[in-house]
Amino acid sequence: MHRFTVDYSKDRPDPRVLLNRGYFINGIPRLILACRIRGHRPVVDGYDWQHGDRERARWVVCDRCGIRPHPQGQLDPDQWQLGQKYTGPFNPTQPLSPIVRKQLINRGHDAAIRLPGAWPAKPTSDVGAQFIIGRTYGFSSEVKVGNPTSEQCLAAHISLGPIGALYIHAEDHGRFIQRRLNNTKWESRETGLRLWHGQFEWRLWAPRDHSKKSDPWWMRGSFHIDPRHYLFGRHVCTIDKMSDKVPATVHLADGTEHEVTLRLERFVHGRKRRKKTTDWRADWTTVTPEGIATGFDRHVQGASVTVSAEAVEAEEWQQEACTAIAAWVTERRTANRLQSTDSA
Numbered sequence: 141m142h143r144f145t146v147d148y149s150k151d152r153p154d155p156r157v158l159l160n161r162g163y164f165i166n167g168i169p170r171l172i173l174a175c176r177i178r179g180h181r182p183v184v185d186g187y188d189w190q191h192g193d194r195e196r197a198r199w200v201v202c203d204r205c206g207i208r209p210h211p212q213g214q215l216d217p218d219q220w221q222l223g224q225k226y227t228g229p230f231n232p233t234q235p236l237s238p239i240v241r242k243q244l245i246n247r248g249h250d251a252a253i254r255l256p257g258a259w260p261a262k263p264t265s266d267v268g269a270q271f272i273i274g275r276t277y278g279f280s281s282e283v284k285v286g287n288p289t290s291e292q293c294l295a296a297h298i299s300l301g302p303i304g305a306l307y308i309h310a311e312d313h314g315r316f317i318q319r320r321l322n323n324t325k326w327e328s329r330e331t332g333l334r335l336w337h338g339q340f341e342w343r344l345w346a347p348r349d350h351s352k353k354s355d356p357w358w359m360r361g362s363f364h365i366d367p368r369h370y371l372f373g374r375h376v377c378t379i380d381k382m383s384d385k386v387p388a389t390v391h392l393a394d395g396t397e398h399e400v401t402l403r404l405e406r407f408v409h410g411r412k413r414r415k416k417t418t419d420w421r422a423d424w425t426t427v428t429p430e431g432i433a434t435g436f437d438r439h440v441q442g443a444s445v446t447v448s449a450e451a452v453e454a455e456e457w458q459q460e461a462c463t464a465i466a467a468w469v470t471e472r473r474t475a476n477r478l479q480s481t482d483s484a
């Protein structure tokens with residue numbers, strides 16, 4: 141077994157985070173008591189991709205602990221069904237060296253090579269955790285049950301906003317649970333709660349990456365916890381283009397000039413039955429396709445900057461936008477540690 145920790149706070153220093161550390165233990169023996177006493181329970185595993193009939197594969201895995209013999213075998217998909225008990229032979233002399241393999245194939249003994257090899261004598265796997273004291277991203281809690289291809293067959297986390305968070309993952313420890321609960325689909329399942337943008341959301345055994353209209357109602361849902369939602373309606377935002385594209389010049393502190401086009405946009409947002417807030421932004425694009433350098437090998441061809449209502453009223457928003465673009469580029473260059481003189 142090998143224990144080690146990683147200090148993540150060095151990469152992402154944040155005064156509001158007191159501790160951000162990963163803890164790992166590698167090479168923990170797998171808890172497979174039933175398989176040690178009664179032997180593994182080999183079944184046929186693999187896949188049949190729906191697109192085209194040539195994308196098929198079969199190998200052997202223990203139905204109880206999820207461990208595969210080494211090598212796992214290359215069985216004939218026409219002879220072996222997915223999930224079927226594997227009653228065929230093993231070739232415990234495997235794995236073979238690549239040279240021996242090649243020689244056997246040349247002499248026509250490739251059938252033996254395709255057989256599953258021996259079960260690993262001392263299977264191990266790893267566990268890891270990340271512990272954060274201090275600010276995290278909101279309130280949430282979740283348990284994931286992986287699928288047969290998941291690197292982490294079980295994982296969980298709890299995040300408590302300003303207090304901290306704990307993430308844990310178990311790699312192959314827990315394959316027994318994963319194989320019992322989620323062994324037929326290629327998608328992990330999640331169960332959890334979170335507070336997100338004034339909403340309380342839940343997921344109950346929900347597929348991680350897809351949702352379908354036919355999913356049952358209880359699988360996922362949300363409701364607003366902010367009373368203003370019920371009193372004043374939901375948040376709405378409308379964006380209107382308020383000008384044509386107008387040419388302008390951005391003057392940077394290094395003395396360079398950059399031709400851009402600007403377009404004024406009005407953002408009106410707020411709750412449906414409340415007074416709305418109006419923000420003004422200028423959408424900008426450089427005239428030349430190479431854009432403006434913001435760092436070594438980094439360029440920007442456009443973005444959007446805030447302009448004041450007063451500048452819009454006085455019809456001076458173009459000047460304000462160009463000043464804001466110049467300030468933004470300078471900020472990016474500083475962040476990217478580029479001297480203004482290096483760029484053009």
Ligand SMILES: [Zn+2]
Nearest residue numbers: 175180202205
């Ligand atoms: Zn087993």
